[in-house]
Amino acid sequence: MTRTPDIVIFGAGIAGLWAFNRLKRAGYDVLLLESRAIGCGQTIASQGIVHSGLKYAFAGQVNALAKSISAMPDLWRDALAGVGPVDLSAARMNASSQHLLIPSGFMGGLVKLVTKKALGGNVHEVAKKDWPQDINDSGFKGSVIYMDEPVLDVPSVLEALVAPYRDSACMIDTPDDPMGFLARHDIAPKRIIYTGAASNHAIAKLNGDDKGLKTQARPLLMGFIKNAPFPLYAHCVGTSDKPVATITTHTTQDGALVWYLGGAVAERDKDSDPQAVYTATKDMLRKYMPKIDMSAFEWGVLPIDRIEGKSDTQNHLPDTPTVHKAGDALYCWPTKLTFAPMLSDMILKDLAENQIAPSGKISDFSDLKRAEITSTPWDDIGKETSWKKDV
Numbered sequence: 251m252t253r254t255p256d257i258v259i260f261g262a263g264i265a266g267l268w269a270f271n272r273l274k275r276a277g278y279d280v281l282l283l284e285s286r287a288i289g290c291g292q293t294i295a296s297q298g299i300v301h302s303g304l305k306y307a308f309a310g311q312v313n314a315l316a317k318s319i320s321a322m323p324d325l326w327r328d329a330l331a332g333v334g335p336v337d338l339s340a341a342r343m344n345a346s347s348q349h350l351l352i353p354s355g356f357m358g359g360l361v362k363l364v365t366k367k368a369l370g371g372n373v374h375e376v377a378k379k380d381w382p383q384d385i386n387d388s389g390f391k392g393s394v395i396y397m398d399e400p401v402l403d404v405p406s407v408l409e410a411l412v413a414p415y416r417d418s419a420c421m422i423d424t425p426d427d428p429m430g431f432l433a434r435h436d437i438a439p440k441r442i443i444y445t446g447a448a449s450n451h452a453i454a455k456l457n458g459d460d461k462g463l464k465t466q467a468r469p470l471l472m473g474f475i476k477n478a479p480f481p482l483y484a485h486c487v488g489t490s491d492k493p494v495a496t497i498t499t500h501t502t503q504d505g506a507l508v509w510y511l512g513g514a515v516a517e518r519d520k521d522s523d524p525q526a527v528y529t530a531t532k533d534m535l536r537k538y539m540p541k542i543d544m545s546a547f548e549w550g551v552l553p554i555d556r557i558e559g560k561s562d563t564q565n566h567l568p569d570t571p572t573v574h575k576a577g578d579a580l581y582c583w584p585t586k587l588t589f590a591p592m593l594s595d596m597i598l599k600d601l602a603e604n605q606i607a608p609s610g611k612i613s614d615f616s617d618l619k620r621a622e623i624t625s626t627p628w629d630d631i632g633k634e635t636s637w638k639k640d641v
């Protein structure tokens with residue numbers, strides 16, 4: 251017999267998962283289909299930062315992106331406290347806030363002025379006597395700014411979003427033919443939501459839904475440093491509109507601390523020389539935190555694209571999530587992990603406008619294989635290649 255869930259979602263990254271959890275909680279009958287493993291794309295590769303907008307104000311002006319994203323930390327904090335539209339009370343944060351490190355003589359005054367004015371109390375300078383001990387001991391000289399930017403433990407967020415509804419989060423074995431999969435399994439939803447990131451555009455084309463659709467991929471070669479000396483969550487500001495490095499800290503399964511590096515050190519083609527990422531990172535550390543002992547460092551890289559709707563500005567990201575509507579399908583890109591709640595609001599608005607109400611039923615998908623949660627990139631390095639020694 252044909253199953254008629256309200257909604258099928260293709261792609262279990264943060265976009266699909268957040269929408270899945272939110273729609274299930276609202277009483278919709280939803281099937282989430284994943285081609286590899288839950289969270290395995292950009293989501294697990296993300297640094298887990300819930301941006302407040304400060305990073306996007308480095309150019310000395312607060313742009314539309316900085317403004318639209320500044321409401322997000324409160325939404326995530328509500329969810330983490332179990333009082334938001336999704337319940338993330340079982341998830342963890344790696345850090346409840348971040349720091350901005352502005353070396354002496356840099357554009358600090360301008361950044362502080364602009365961001366404080368536009369982003370309110372989410373940012374303030376930390377008096378030298380209150381600096382975190384590790385930053386003090388690292389030899390850093392300049393201003394330390396507190397930023398209201400939680401850093402998520404992404405695997406625990408994935409688990410919290412999927413756990414209540416595991417039976418409806420399943421695998422698709424023909425991701426290039428999503429409609430064929432539904433037909434073969436007698437599944438006929440009222441609405442289809444595509445959150446497959448890189449695959450979305452090709453599927454829109456296959457479905458004849460790509461008129462007016464524009465997307466972009468911006469490459470990164472992210473850096474890892476194993477045996478990091480202390481946990482650090484910071485944007486290191488330079489003279490351009492991008493931080494020289496954005497550093498978050500993660501722990502491998504064997505207990506090693508890993509610094510994960512984005513920002514300018516990682517802004518390069520995916521096939522460029524990996525050693526250059528490490529060299530740029532060490533140069534940055536020598537300048538910003540000269541007392542750090544680098545002798546035990548091991549390193550690796552992760553080539554990856556950021557996939558999103560196309561921005562009008564060269565090599566920049568859109569100000570909000572992108573939703574492309576065609577017939578009964580929505581093709582969605584959150585733009586940032588931070589924006590997942592806003593993307594779900596947009597999806598719910600579309601459902602309401604089209605009178606697609608929650609049916610309150612729960613279809614049986616026990617014939618489909620359950621989807622599992624992905625491993626992390628900092629654990630995969632050790633398995634798939636090997637950490638490189640500092641020579």
Ligand SMILES: Cc1cc2nc3c(=O)[nH]c(=O)nc-3n(C[C@H](O)[C@H](O)[C@H](O)COP(=O)(O)OP(=O)(O)OC[C@H]3O[C@@H](n4cnc5c(N)ncnc54)[C@H](O)[C@@H]3O)c2cc1C
Nearest residue numbers: 261263264265285291292293296297298299446449587588
């Ligand atoms: C290195 C890096 C660091 C980042 N750091 C941050 C950060 O700190 N903070 C922040 O806010 N944002 C960050 N971002 C951006 C953020 O990670 C992405 O915007 C977000 O994760 C995208 O989520 P998504 O669900 O659209 O895509 P993905 O996470 O890529 O998920 C897509 C999923 O769909 C699956 N899939 C693909 N095709 C199909 C199909 N046909 N059928 C079924 N499943 C399919 C894939 O296997 C995958 O699991 C970062 C991005 C990168 C690359």
